[in-house]
Amino acid sequence: MNPAIGFASMIAALSAVILGAFLTWALMPLLRRYALARPNARSSHKVPTPQGAGIAVIGATLVVATCALGPTAPALQALLPLFAATIVIGIVGAVDDIRPIPVLPRFALQALCVGAVVLTLPSDQQIIPALPLWLERAALLIGGLWFVNLVNFMDGLDWMTVAETLPVTLALVVFGLIGALSESPALLAAALGGAMLGFAPFNRPGAAKVFLGDVGSLPIGLLLGWCLLQLALQGHSAAALLLPLYYLADSTLTLLRRMLRRERFWMAHRSHFYQRATDNGFPVREVVGQVCLLNLALAALAGASIALRSTVVDILLLGIGSVLVAVVLRRFARPRI
Template sequence: MGTSLVALLAFMSATFGCALLTWALMPLLARYALARPNARSSHKIPTPQGAGIAVVAATLVVTTFSVGPTTPAFLGLIPLFVAAIVIGIVGAVDDIRPIPVLPRFALQALCVGAVVLTLPSDQQIIPALPLWLERAALLIGGLWFVNLVNFMDGLDWMTVAEGVPVTAALVVLGLLGALTQSPMLLAAALGGALLGFGPFNRPGAAKVFLGDVGSLPIGLLLGWCLLQLALQGHVAAALLLPLYYLADSTLTLLRRVLRREPFWLAHRSHFYQRATDNGFSVREVVGLVCLANLALAALAGISIALNSGAADGILIGVGSAMVGALLMRFARCKGVTL
């Protein structure tokens, strides 16, 4: 069976599997896992959360059978899958009964660290760096990426608008030979699962949320796929694909730190959240984010095609300017121009 057909089957299986499992879980989630509005929330009434269980389960099961549970490639995925399950359990507990900040970050760091430390010792992004230094940087970066995906999951369809274009781009890059088969198939399954979750999370009619049980492992799985792209030598592409999420979360964190705000507490100061306060509808926000991600995916593809350090610098500059323009647009009242 051809690789492209396997990827298509993985995508479709995860889509339908996630949709069916989400539908089956909804009565249970409505009974035991209601998300009540807080300072960070965009919803006004208690809404079930925890559909991330379906997304992650569909992703892991479909990837297992797509890669082959008896193959050496699957053995390499076991630390990632175990870490995703554990970090999902941490998120599930936090959804029901909030865990204090330090224990929560410590548990997340253990999961990310397990993935980073089990990477083959001959795999490095920057060979000139000492291995321990690069692994330490990956641990910090991985922990931040897991949390920023969680932070950005504050609007209906937001994670879908981010995850589907990024995973689709990873699949295309894999089919073109820029990414190995395991992360490509994982991306196909994750993108399909997010698409299957989408109808239950429609703006204005959301019946269920992902919850931390979904956003945290999704961040880990997506971050691992991007790391594999970087390890293949495509660092610029790996930065361009999630650039909107990286920019919104990082700039928001820095702004809150500089203002000496308790940045670890729930808030509504991300650019995408400010956009809804400034007159943008939820559909407009997620639509613009999705379009930005598609444009970033195109830049990532150009980066890989040109394979030039100078071109990478220019493309990252173009992507940064585009994302910066969108963030400034979100920060102003709708209809206000410079």
């Protein structure tokens, strides 16, 4: 156990809750004026609602993480490429929220941000040492770009990103406390989880006053992806897969299904399993509640993987996690009884 990380994480999380809530509240008038999301055929909301609270969430996360690590600390200096990429990808999302950017330029800018993070990883850090470094880095670039976008795709219901982010960041903090994750990603996860908790009261299902917007979901995907990558680089690849398994499954299966149907898969839609659940009669609170409970179960499996450290056990735990995810997806895809 590392009580120093535990105390610092607690202070970071509490500070981010307060700062995230304050910034969200302070930005509301500006967002109502310039960033109003109007309902359309693909929307889950029924009335015009401001979007862009991701500015508050990401701002609080970066400020608190910087203070927690220390402005002159070597650990913070190593995170500067990540923070710079987070800000740039957030700007891309903010512009897209107000005036949509064409697919290819948007994708290229996202790839630039993810690539900057991947290319600045230390050359002696690899998940699979047997692979050539260039091949693993290329795979990380593709995987990171997909992860950033899938977090954006899955941000389609009130509290959905909250239901994903809070269990994952809580697990990452616990892993830091027991020494399975280094200090920097643990504190960053604490700050991000706290900021999301501060945003949550403004995004309650049925009474949402504001949405994250792409300015929030894209950088959240980048920060979460980096934290999960650090977990994998420290030898816990199975845990790093288990934590976001629901998001990975819902988004990837939906993409493959749309591609097989020869749909324009790059266009906005509402055919994700969680969206189909609301069309099938599930209340939004029930959907996000089930996702949150599933993520807590996946976090417990990830913890078991770290504690037991066995390849055979990892395969078993990934199988159990896949079954749990499949049960929820199957339920979402059918009419509510």
